[in-house]
Amino acid sequence: MGFAMTMRSLAGWGLGLGVILGLVLFNTWAFPRWLNTAYVDWYLASGSQIGLLTGVIALSWGDMNRHVGLISAHPLHFVGSNLQLVGLALLEIGTLVGSESAGLRRRTVLDVVLTSVIVAMVVLALIAWLVVVVPVQYFVYLVCGAPGRIFATADRRVAAVFVGRTQLRTKVLRAGDELPKGWWLASIASKPVTATGMFASLFFVLLNKLF
Numbered sequence: 001m002g003f004a005m006t007m008r009s010l011a012g013w014g015l016g017l018g019v020i021l022g023l024v025l026f027n028t029w030a031f032p033r034w035l036n037t038a039y040v041d042w043y044l045a046s047g048s049q050i051g052l053l054t055g056v057i058a059l060s061w062g063d064m065n066r067h068v069g070l071i072s073a074h075p076l077h078f079v080g081s082n083l084q085l086v087g088l089a090l091l092e093i094g095t096l097v098g099s100e101s102a103g104l105r106r107r108t109v110l111d112v113v114l115t116s117v118i119v120a121m122v123v124l125a126l127i128a129w130l131v132v133v134v135p136v137q138y139f140v141y142l143v144c145g146a147p148g149r150i151f152a153t154a155d156r157r158v159a160a161v162f163v164g165r166t167q168l169r170t171k172v173l174r175a176g177d178e179l180p181k182g183w184w185l186a187s188i189a190s191k192p193v194t195a196t197g198m199f200a201s202l203f204f205v206l207l208n209k210l211f
Contacts, residue, residue, distance in 0.1 A: 016075030023135035043136050044204060050133055064193045068152050071145035071196045075138060082134045086126045093119055144199040148192035160186040 024039070031039040043050075064070060069081030097119060155175045161183040163169055170186070179185065188195050 012076040013074065016077070016079050019079055020075050020135045020138050023131060027132055027135065040136070043133070044207070065191045068149075068192055070193050071141050071148045073142055073145070073149065078138050078141070079134065082130060086130055089126060090123065093122065140200050140203070141196055144203050145192075145196040147199060148196040151187075151189040151195065152192040154189050157185050157187040157189055159183045 027039045031037055031042055035042065064085070067081055067085065069077050070085065072078045072081060097115060157173045157175065157177075158170055159173050159179060160168060160170045161180070171180075171183075173179070173185075
């Protein structure tokens with residue numbers, strides 16, 4: 001049984017890594033021919049656009065930190081988590097567009113036409129995200145996501161509270177401990193995906209400075 005589980009795990013790693021490397025090779029070939037730029041150079045120069053798409057997707061999830069698979073070191077889990085991420089955004093957009101108008105306000109023809117155009121652009125952008133951004137982001141998050149993966153599995157959290165206006169008190173809680181009334185969790189462990197994005201941004205700042 002252990003051997004079978006090991007083989008399944010290796011097959012999952014191989015499949016996920018094969019998909020990622022295949023897309024990286026395709027983009028490395030396609031970008032110079034279609035966009036006249038190197039794939040990696042485009043990724044490094046497109047931080048703002050990538051951040052914008054991330055924001056669009058994050059609107060559907062509310063808090064992407066719940067989905068720690070987005071920083072998984074396992075390539076198949078990483079790919080699957082990003083498919084879920086985009087899938088939920090598409091599902092929500094489709095549901096909202098296809099639903100009936102609520103309340104007294106009615107949808108105008110102009111709004112319907114403009115919404116259809118914008119939604120089509122968003123859908124294409126999300127597909128492009130999966131094909132272009134996710135493959136190279138796996139390797140970025142493999143490195144920059146290491147702290148987030150450790151933080152997310154920590155069995156302790158730091159809680160804090162202000163006494164008066166300026167005096168800060170802290171205490172260490174174990175996972176599952178009840179948070180005292182008036183205290184808040186001052187822990188990056190609850191935001192592993194956000195932390196990884198921050199570390200990745202710092203990583204690229206250093207790369208741009210060095211190279």
